[in-house]
Amino acid sequence: MNWYVVYTKPKWEKKVAEQLTKFGVECYCPLITKVRQWSDRKKKVEVPLFNSYVFVQLSEADRNSVFQSVGVVRYLFWLGKPAIVRNEEISTIKNWLSTPEQCDVSVDAFQIGDKITLESGPFIAQEATVQEIKNTHYVLVLESMGCTLKMNFK
Structure with missing residues (x-):
């Protein structure tokens, strides 16, 4: 069975995943924990990694x-x-979300445009192209996943 991407109404990702699970559809809504600040407090909340997207695994006929x-x-x-x-x-994606937030990565020897294979962290063994190197971060393009990754230095 294939994994498909379902587009949802804004802010409905978790509700859709819950409903689809009740209907017996295998689905995955990757969540990350963020600290949100209101005028009177800060609170940790789980928000979807991809806004308005839920992954579903089912056959073509279903x-x-x-x-x-x-x-x-x-x-x-x-x-x-x-x-x-x-x-x-x-x-x-599941491995990346299950790893600790701290990753030690160095790109000192790389130049913009270099093609690299990530050797540690959540995207281990993924091929990437170095797009940008700054004093505080670097930007990698993960072509196989069709996304851009921004990594901060500490």
């Missing part, structure tokens, strides 16, 4: 079953077909 959930808008498409996410990419 794709319409996700529309039982009120918050589902549509599938995400790529080149005219529903976007399919590989199992390895879902595993990479």
Whole structure:
């Protein structure tokens, strides 16, 4: 079975994942913990890693079953077909979220445009291109995942 990306109403990611689980659909909504500040307090809240996206694993024939959930808008498409996410990419996201937040990485020897393979941290064994190097951070492009990664120095 393939992993598909479902586009949801804004701020409905967790509700959609909960509803789809009740309907028996295998789904994954990656969550991260952030500190949010209000005028009178700070609080840790779990927010989706990807706004308005939930990953669902089902067969091609069962794709319409996700529309039982009120918050589902549509599938995400790529080149005219529903976007399919590989199992390895879902595993990479899960591994990244389960690792401690501290990662020791150094890019002193790299230049902008270098192609590298990450040797530690949550994106281990992923190929990346160094896009930007600053005093406080660097930016890597993970082409296989179609995303840009900003890593801060400490």
